[in-house]
Amino acid sequence: MLIIMEIERKYAINEIPKNLEQYNKKKIEQGYLCHNPILRIRKSNEEYILTYKSKDGIQRQKKGGAIVLQETELPLSEESFLTLKEKTEGNMVYKTRYLLPLEDGLVAELDVFEGILEGLAFVEVEFPDEKTADSFVPPDWFGADLSCDRRFSNYYLSQIDSYEELCL
Secondary structure, eight states, rough: OOEEEEEEEEEEESSSSGGGGSSSSEEEEEEEETTTTTEEEEEEEEEEEEEEEEOSSOOOOOSSOOOHHHHHHHHEOHHHHHHHHTTTTEEEEEEEEEEEOOOOOOOOEEEEEOOOOGEEEEEEEEOOOOOHHHHHOOTEEEEEEEOOGGSHHHHHHOOOOOOOGGGO
């Protein structure tokens, strides 16, 4: 079991970096069993994970700041994942996550969506602490800060039936 404090910011993309194939990537398939609290299943390459994200008293989000919440991860077997997949709310979310190194040891997690969300892409950065998140200066290829826009939460994305529903 892994318990972490997740501190992240999410951004639109001005331009997708060239030569994505040179970066490590993860093929991700995820779905949600419930929203409050967040209970998610995920297949990341060949790893299966059950994630609980606590919203009670820990989640903090201020305009222009990071999303902060407690996250607990437990390993799943493939069989358990497939059983729970049948019980998810909404749609499964399919994406390829490219891991692009940034300055100061940070990593840009570029999510390029597939299936009903094809055409959507955004980037997330996880931080070691809120001070680092608040002082982060995004590279030029990052666009607007989407951290406060609930439409870009993966749970919300699992509840819509097409990319067009985002009304961008």
